[in-house]
Amino acid sequence: DAGVIQxxxxxxxxxxxxxxxxxxxxxxxxxLFWYRQTMMRGLELLIYFNNNxxxxxxxxxxxRFSAKMPNASFSTLKIxxxxxxxxxxxxCASSRQGAWADTQYFGPGTRLTVL
Amino acid sequence: xxxxxxxxxxxSVPEGAIASLNCTYSDRGSQxxxxxxxxSGKSPELIMSIYSNGDxxxxxxxxxxxxxxxxxxxxxxxxxxxxxxxxxxxxxxxYGGSQGNLIFGKGTKLSVKP
Numbered sequence: 001d002a003g004v005i006q007x008x009x010x011x012x013x014x015x016x017x018x019x020x021x022x023x024x025x026x027x028x029x030x031x032l033f034w035y036r037q038t039m040m041r042g043l044e045l046l047i048y049f050n051n052n053x054x055x056x057x058x059x060x061x062x063x064r065f066s067a068k069m070p071n072a073s074f075s076t077l078k079i080x081x082x083x084x085x086x087x088x089x090x091x092c093a094s095s096r097q098g099a100w101a102d103t104q105y106f107g108p109g110t111r112l113t114v115l
Numbered sequence: 116x117x118x119x120x121x122x123x124x125x126x127s128v129p130e131g132a133i134a135s136l137n138c139t140y141s142d143r144g145s146q147x148x149x150x151x152x153x154x155s156g157k158s159p160e161l162i163m164s165i166y167s168n169g170d171x172x173x174x175x176x177x178x179x180x181x182x183x184x185x186x187x188x189x190x191x192x193x194x195x196x197x198x199x200x201x202x203x204x205x206x207x208x209x210y211g212g213s214q215g216n217l218i219f220g221k222g223t224k225l226s227v228k229p
Contacts, residue, residue, distance in 0.1 A: 043219040100209040
């Protein structure tokens with residue numbers, strides 16, 4: 001199995017630009033999670049999906065962030081407009097069961113820098 | 116505010132020693148507990164999960180859970196330089212149905228000296 005795939009691996013953009021991060025979960029995994037990691041705040045859950053349906057988006061920082069999962073093999077996290085404080089590593093993870101009962105498999109992450 | 120607290124370290128131990136990593140959590144209703152390892156520049160990977168009070172051993176790793184004290188620990192026996200990484204404690208509260216949130220601590224950086 002290829003594991004969780006994320007693209008791009010690195011993204012450098014200017015403040016105000018739209019950024020789209022992409023994720024392909026492991027086949028057969030019903031749960032998909034988006035996290036953000038910074039030195040100051042650690043690893044934070046932004047949103048997660050079960051069977052393509054968003055279950056909890058309470059971690060999404062503000063309306064500039066949106067996430068979609070149009071099918072079982074693809075999800076996007078969009079930031080519009082981007083700001084320097086959005087600079088972080090964004091991880092996508094997937095699991096067969098929910099976070100309380102199963103291993104989450106993390107993708108390699110997207111390192112986002114907003115200038 | 117649900118919190119998971121870890122000493123940020125760095126924790127430095129000599130090769131072959133026992134490394135002890137600790138974690139406390141604030142929500143008494145938490146039900147699932149995990150230790151993830153993250154090498155510098157890499158993504159987290161699960162090394163241990165524990166769901167009930169007591170010890171759980173897997174090779175050189177032992178996870179310990181004390182729900183009364185809201186305390187989780189990870190012991191690494193015979194520490195190796197390859198164990199040098201940041202260890203993230205994660206705690207999950209299950210709300211029912213398909214709802215449950217995993218909250219991560221900020222991690223403890225472990226350095227094993229040859």
